[in-house]
Amino acid sequence: MSIAPKRAPKLIYFSAWFCPFAHRATLALEHYAHGGEISYEWKESLGWEKRKSTSSEVKTKHENWYHYKSPELLRHNPLGMVPTLVTPATYEDKDGDPSRNVVTESLVCVQFIDELVRGNAYAGETAAIMPSDPYARAKARVDADWVNKNVCSRYYHVLVRQEASEQREAFEKLVEGLETFAAWCGSGEGKFYGGQTTPGLVDYALFPWAWRLPVFEHYRGMDFKIPRTAALKSYHDWMEAMLAREQVRKTLPPWDDYLEHIGRYADGSARSKVANAVRSGRAAHDYDDKEDNTDS
Template identity: 30%
Template sequence: MGDEVILLDFWRSIFGMRVRIALAEKGVKYEYKEEDLGNKSPLLLEMNPIHKKIPVLIHNGKPICESLIIVQYIDEVWNSKSALLPSDPYERAQARFWADYIDKKVYDAGRKVWPRKGDEMEASKKEFIEVYKVLEEELGDKPYFGGETFGYVDLALIPFYCWFYAYGTIGNVSLEAECPKLIAWAKRCMQKESVAKSLPDQRKIYGYVLEMKKKRFGSE
């Protein structure tokens, strides 16, 4: 009997996108279940009783939670294809360090850019660009963060790309001008089928952000 793999997810979750990319990289077939986060399913509450968050991977009935932990699990279980983490322990530690930086810095920096006004917005923009510039420096002239092939750090970061259009249009922060190497990297990643099919369209995200902004600040 084959593996039963279920992913509890939500379309615009960057955390869920990581798992979708990892499963696509490995060629794992799975059932996708979209969650309504305003009305969580009994399955989600049962499978992630601690955080009650998506994504959750359910492998043969057993849940794995937290996107980066899920990606590491996928890499270990389906290990005959497309290694995501480096085999060298030091390189592996570095990859984990950068994925952790992305979770600690990039996510919050992005959240601060759009739902603010005036001076507060300017300070957030500066911080946002600084966070990405650190990553641009780490990337250097390599095609991918790990070197020649797409891997763990690329997978942790690339989902943020589908928010870039919204950041640029609403927050007026152009990463294209500030971080050209990073943008070239993102476009390189988007050439990969595993990535392209796992990320929603940038304009769909933009539409969602506009709606949220309207709800918070009215329609000015």
């Protein structure tokens, strides 16, 4: 018998199947959708299109790739970024204010989804994504941001930077970041961040990239395989524990399609805010909504 709440909140979810940032929001949505505590409607909102090269300095096999963005996404989030969440009421009110009750930024989306469900009178029994203790919550936010900067951003450096030495240096720093994360996981009863028995914000912040890391083996070679060292044992155990969850497995994009998609980053031909920032020497998380924008 399902304990599904009678009035689970519903969201319209602007997403893209390949996007690891959106993947964070999908993980949070599925965390609760599994127990019927939230429902959502996925709107595929980004695509790729080839356009003429904008810089003669960029030497790639083909023209550059730019994001196509759905008009619906741009209506609710003029920055044109996924994930973007909106209430069905705002989405359906075609004459109303499209910016009303819009939630953006992947780490904010994860926390928002948690708050929305926990604040619902019909919340079920699923373990929460955010800790109940305010001090633990604050720490999880800091650690999620750390993982974002020290692991997730470096993923793009290994792919977008075309100098072998820069790729190597970014990879080594990324592995160090994973070691720090592993130390946070190996300390309790459970295999997740903080020794928890169910995943939370920091686990969901990292997982989309952790799952994608084997693309390095394809595009950069076997020297870029995440090693099975003692310092990373808890990381590999964590990965196994994440993948043992049905809620997590159902969020995974098809591997071969993803590998083809990310080839545009690996050969430097992708034009997205994140790729533009990394190509111009900044970190992925330091993209600028104006300077790195590619919308025509």
